[in-house]
Amino acid sequence: MPDDMTRLPEAAPLTQSLPEQIAARLSERIVGSTYPPGQRIMEQAVAAEFAVSRGPVREALRLLEKDGLVTILPRRGAQVTNLSIAEVREIFDIRAMLNGLRDRLIAEDPDRLRVLPLLEAEVATLARLSRAPGAGEDYVEAVSRLNRILASATSSRRLRAMLGSLGLQTLRYSQLGLSTPQRRKQSVQHWQRLVKAIRDGDGAAAERVAQQRVQDSRDAAIAQLQRLRLEAATPKTKTGGAA
Amino acid sequence: MPDDMTRLPEAAPLTQSLPEQIAARLSERIVGSTYPPGQRIMEQAVAAEFAVSRGPVREALRLLEKDGLVTILPRRGAQVTNLSIAEVREIFDIRAMLNGLRDRLIAEDPDRLRVLPLLEAEVATLARLSRAPGAGEDYVEAVSRLNRILASATSSRRLRAMLGSLGLQTLRYSQLGLSTPQRRKQSVQHWQRLVKAIRDGDGAAAERVAQQRVQDSRDAAIAQLQRLRLEAATPKTKTGGAA
DNA sequence: CATTGTAAGATTGTCAACAATCTTCTTGAC
DNA sequence: GTCAAGAAGATTGTTGACAATCTTACAATG
Numbered sequence: 001m002p003d004d005m006t007r008l009p010e011a012a013p014l015t016q017s018l019p020e021q022i023a024a025r026l027s028e029r030i031v032g033s034t035y036p037p038g039q040r041i042m043e044q045a046v047a048a049e050f051a052v053s054r055g056p057v058r059e060a061l062r063l064l065e066k067d068g069l070v071t072i073l074p075r076r077g078a079q080v081t082n083l084s085i086a087e088v089r090e091i092f093d094i095r096a097m098l099n100g101l102r103d104r105l106i107a108e109d110p111d112r113l114r115v116l117p118l119l120e121a122e123v124a125t126l127a128r129l130s131r132a133p134g135a136g137e138d139y140v141e142a143v144s145r146l147n148r149i150l151a152s153a154t155s156s157r158r159l160r161a162m163l164g165s166l167g168l169q170t171l172r173y174s175q176l177g178l179s180t181p182q183r184r185k186q187s188v189q190h191w192q193r194l195v196k197a198i199r200d201g202d203g204a205a206a207e208r209v210a211q212q213r214v215q216d217s218r219d220a221a222i223a224q225l226q227r228l229r230l231e232a233a234t235p236k237t238k239t240g241g242a243a
Numbered sequence: 244m245p246d247d248m249t250r251l252p253e254a255a256p257l258t259q260s261l262p263e264q265i266a267a268r269l270s271e272r273i274v275g276s277t278y279p280p281g282q283r284i285m286e287q288a289v290a291a292e293f294a295v296s297r298g299p300v301r302e303a304l305r306l307l308e309k310d311g312l313v314t315i316l317p318r319r320g321a322q323v324t325n326l327s328i329a330e331v332r333e334i335f336d337i338r339a340m341l342n343g344l345r346d347r348l349i350a351e352d353p354d355r356l357r358v359l360p361l362l363e364a365e366v367a368t369l370a371r372l373s374r375a376p377g378a379g380e381d382y383v384e385a386v387s388r389l390n391r392i393l394a395s396a397t398s399s400r401r402l403r404a405m406l407g408s409l410g411l412q413t414l415r416y417s418q419l420g421l422s423t424p425q426r427r428k429q430s431v432q433h434w435q436r437l438v439k440a441i442r443d444g445d446g447a448a449a450e451r452v453a454q455q456r457v458q459d460s461r462d463a464a465i466a467q468l469q470r471l472r473l474e475a476a477t478p479k480t481k482t483g484g485a486a
Numbered sequence: 487c488a489t490t491g492t493a494a495g496a497t498t499g500t501c502a503a504c505a506a507t508c509t510t511c512t513t514g515a516c
Numbered sequence: 517g518t519c520a521a522g523a524a525g526a527t528t529g530t531t532g533a534c535a536a537t538c539t540t541a542c543a544a545t546g
Contacts, residue, residue: 017317018499042527053501054528055298062305068401074260075507075528090399093348097340105336156333158311162405261529285497296531297498318498318537 019059022050026060030069030080031171037082041070067165081169085225088173092218095166099214100207102163106153107198107206115153119195122146123188130181130188139184140175146191170221177220186216262302265293269303273312273323274414280325284313310408324412328468331416335461338409342457343450345406349396350441350449358396362438365389366431373424373431382427383418389434413464420463429459 016024026046029035041061043054050057061078064070070078083091106112122145129139147167154160167174178184190213197205259267269289272278284304286297293300304321307313313321326334349355365388372382390410397403410417421427433456440448 044527055500058528059301059305062302062309066305066309077528087399087401090401093344093399094341094402094405097344098337101336101340156330156336158330158333159337162337287497298530301498302529320498320538 018052018056019063022046022052022056022060023063025050026064027067027069027168030064031168033172035080037080039080041078041080043077068169083169083173085222085229088170088225089218089222091166091170092214092221095163095170096211096214096218098159098163098166100211102150102154102156102159103194103198103210104203104207105156105159106150107201108203109153109155112153112198112201115149116195116199118149119146119198122149123191123195126188126191130184133181136179136184139187140178143178143187143191173221173225174217176224177217179220179224183216183220187213190216261295261299262306265289265295265299265303266306268293269307270310270312270411273307274411276415278323280323282323284321284323286320311412326412328465328472331413331468332461332465334409334413335457335464338406338413339454339457339461341402341406341409343454345393345397345399345402346437346441346453347446347450348398348402349393350444351446352396352398355396355441355444358392359438359442361392362389362441365392366434366438369431369434373427376424379422379427382430383421386421386430386434416464416468417460419467420460422463422467426459426463430456433459 026035026041035041043057043061046060047054047057061070061072065072065078068081071081072078106115122142126139126142126146129135129142151160151163154163178187190209194206194209194213197203197209269278269284278284286300286304289303290297290300304313304315308315308321311324314324315321349358365385369382369385369389372378372385394403394406397406421430433452437449437452437456440446440452
C-alpha cells in the first residue's frame with residue numbers, strides 16, 4: 001500500500017474552468033482600459049452578459065482580486081483597482097527586486113543556453129528599433145516579448161506568477177516609461193548588459209542590471225504620471241491656490 | 244461637483260466577513276499542522292462544522308489559496324499545500340529579496356525613529372535569550388515579534404501583504420532554521436547589524452543584512468529538511484540501495 | 487492473478503431565490 | 517435654500533437544490 005492516499009495528482013487542468021474564462025475576459029478589458037480604473041463591476045451585469053449565474057462571476061472577481069486587478073470592498077462590490085502614484089512606485093520597487101532575483105537565477109542556471117539565442121535575437125531587434133524614429137509601439141512589443149522569454153526560462157512557478165501579476169497591474173504605466181527615444185536608448189543598453197551577464201553566467205551582474213532597468217523604468221513612469229495628473233487636475237483656474 | 248462619482252470610499256471593514264472568519268479558523272489549523280500538508284479539505288465537512296452553507300466555505304478556500312496555504316485543483320477540490328524542498332527554497336529566496344526591500348525602505352524612512360526603541364528593546368531580549376541555553380521557543384517568539392514590528396513600520400500595504408503571505412507559508416520551516424544555539428548566535432548578530440543600519444539610516448546596509456539573514460535561515464532550514472525527509476524515506480531496510 | 491469496464495457513491499460546479507445591507511431619491515422641517 | 521430623515525430601489529451575501537464530474541469498489545474477462 002503506497003502512502004499517497006491523500007495525495008492528489010497535480011494535473012494541469014486541460015480545460016479552463018468557467019470562472020477562469022470569465023476572469024480572462026474581464027482581465028482583457030481592464031488591462032485594455034475598456035474598464036478604466038475606478039470603474040465599478042457589478043455581478044449581475046457580468047452574469048447576464050456571459051449568460052451564467054452570479055456564482056461563477058463572484059469567483060472570477062476573486063481571481064482578479066488575487067492578481068490585484070480589481071479591489072473588493074465587503075458589501076460594496078468590486079471595482080477596477082485605482083493605483084495612487086505611491087502605489088505604482090511600490091509595485092515597481094517590488095518588481096525591481098523580483099526581476100533581479102529572476103535574472104540572477106537564470107544567469108546561474110546551467111540550462112540557460114537553451115534560451116540565450118532567443119534573447120540575443122530579440123535584443124538585436126531592440127537595438128534596431130531604438131535607432132528607428134517613431135517605433136515606440138514596436139519597441140514596447142519587443143520588450144514584452146523579451147520579458148516573456150525570460151519568464152519562460154524561470155523555473156520557479158511562484159516567482160513567475162508574482163511577476164506576471166505585478167506586470168499586469170503596471171502594464172498601463174510601463175509603457176509610459178518608454179515614450180521617448182532617449183529612454184529607449186538607455187533601455188537597450190540595459191538589455192544588452194543583461195544578456196551579456198546571462199551569457200557569462202554572472203548572476204550578480206544580471207541582478208544588478210535588472211534592478212537598475214526596472215528602477216529607471218519606474219522613475220520615468222512616475223515622472224510621466226505626475227505630469228499627466230497635474231494637467232488633469234487643472235481643468236479650470238479653480239484649484240490655483242498658490243498665488 | 245466632485246469627480247469621484249465612481250470612487251468608493253476605501254473603508255476598513257469594521258466586522259470581518261463570514262468567509263474571512265472561516266479562512267482565519269482554517270488558517271490556524273494549517274499553520275498549526277492540525278491539517279498536515281497534503282490533507283484534503285472538503286467543502287461540505289467544513290460547512291457542516293461551522294453551520295454555514297458551502298458558498299462562504301468556497302470563498303474562504305479561495306482566500307487561503309491566495310495566501311498559498313491551500314491548493315485548489317479544478318473538479319478535485321482543495322488540499323493543504325505540500326511544498327517540495329525546491330519550492331521552500333524558492334519562497335525563501337523571494338522572502339530574502341522582499342525583506343531586503345522592506346528593511347531598506349524602513350532605514351530610509353525619516354519617520355523610522357518611531358519604532359527604533361521598540362526594535363532595540365527586542366534585539367536586547369534576543370541577545371539575552373541567545374545566551375540562555377535551551378530557550379529555543381522563546382527565541383523564535385522574539386524573532387516573530389521583531390518581524391511584526393518591522394511589518395508595522397512598512398508603509399507599503401502590498402509589500403506587507405506579500406511578506407505576510409510568504410511568512411505564513413514557510414512558518415513551519417522557519418523554526419527549523421533556529422534550532423541550534425550556534426544558529427541563534429549568528430541570527431542575533433544579523434539583527435544587531437540590521438538595527439544599527441536602520442538607526443544610521445543606511446538603506447544599502449539594511450538591505451544587505453536582511454538578505455543575508457533570510458538566506459542563512461534558508462540554508463539552515465533546507466539542510467534540516469533534507470535530513471528529515473531522508474530519515475522519513477527510510478522506514479525499513481527497503482530502500483537501502485547503497486550497501 | 488492481473489486488468490479493464492461498469493456502476494454506485496461522493497464531491498465539486500452551477501443555479502435561482504431569499505435575506506441583509508447599502509445607495510439614492512424623495513419628503514419634510516428649519 | 518439647506519440639511520436631515522425615511523422609504524424605495526439596487527446590490528451584495530447566503531442558502532439549498534440540482535447537475536456534472538471524479539473516485540472507488542466490484543465484477544467480468546483474459
